Amino acid sequence: MVELSKKISKLVGKTNAEYGLIKEGDKVLVGFSGGKDSTTLLHALKHLQRVAPFKFEFKAVTVTYGMGEQIQFLADHCKKYEIEHEIVDTEIFEIAGEKIRKNSSFCSFFSRMRRGYLYTTAQEQGYNKLALGHHLDDAMESFFMNFLYNGALRSMPPIYQAENGLEVIRPLIFCRERQLRAFAQSNEISVIGDEACPAMRFDIKMPHAREKTKKLLEQMEEENPQMFISMKAAFNNIQTSTFFQKEFLDNNKQD
């Protein structure tokens, strides 16, 4: 059996209760890339199944891109830990090559297409939730990328509804990336590397904005080790009437 740290299991249980992520009778499809995040997610859900006072089922699904990925070890991992697993083979790589050039849009194309396959698989097989392995560092990176490069204040919610009614959930959203890395290392679980997009396994560089944002956050945290605590609190303390957007300023009174 794997050792899940108390910190991770507590955080996942708390997040689950606070946001109503998984409930009695849910059927949850788990996006399993084989990276440290989704691998931890599988084991966190396995643990939740053992300790939660409600029953739910889940299955891991790996989407391949038609890039000759070697993923037998993912199937082996799931078999070893008695986790149901399915591989959905696609030709995303070929379609991407035809549609876009080798630049940063490659990564968002991959992720949109992959999400599409996961939504369809969930819908076709009667799953009502899709769980993804995003964590707090992902949410903060996404916030800063949108803030600094895309002109939007947006991040990654713990739960949202996709167009087809499927609920997408992020049980690890309050875990730090380093906790997930430590989980994989201490259990000697082999995982796929941390590339921000599958194309990077080949000859495509990490998108400029993402790379810059990651570095920026690292530097900021070195100077202010409490930074993530404050940022997490800020995400729960959104004062919309202090910005420039007109619809939030109607009848705006401030002390």
Ligand SMILES: Nc1ncnc2c1ncn2[C@@H]1O[C@H](COP(=O)(O)OP(=O)(O)OP(=O)(O)O)[C@@H](O)[C@H]1O
């Ligand atoms: N090929 C895939 N098949 C199924 N689900 C995937 C796949 N790739 C990513 N996902 C899901 O989407 C989430 C976010 O993907 P992303 O590539 O941004 O994360 P990541 O940091 O590489 O995570 P991980 O460490 O789990 O690979 C993953 O945690 C996982 O749940």
